[in-house]
Amino acid sequence: MPxxxxxxxxxxxxxxxxxxxxxxxxxEELIEVIxxxxxxxxxxxxxxxxxxxxxxxxxxxxxxxxxxxxxxDTGTEELDS
Numbered sequence: 916m917p918x919x920x921x922x923x924x925x926x927x928x929x930x931x932x933x934x935x936x937x938x939x940x941x942x943e944e945l946i947e948v949i950x951x952x953x954x955x956x957x958x959x960x961x962x963x964x965x966x967x968x969x970x971x972x973x974x975x976x977x978x979x980x981x982x983x984x985x986x987x988d989t990g991t992e993e994l995d996s
Contacts, residue, residue, distance in 0.1 A: 940984065944977055944981070948973045
């Protein structure tokens, strides 16, 4: 892993530690979402539209996780970003 990538990861982890734990597993979920978004951006040659779609899907999944953990009805509809 290039040094620059390690620095980015360390900064993300450091910043996530300062985020309020809104529910059990919140920080871990957030770290996973951010990590996957970075993988989309650095990984495969994918169109901007497809990357945006994947980012939206990850953000919606994280929102559903948070809503479920906090006892809110998540339904099957897409949550607003």
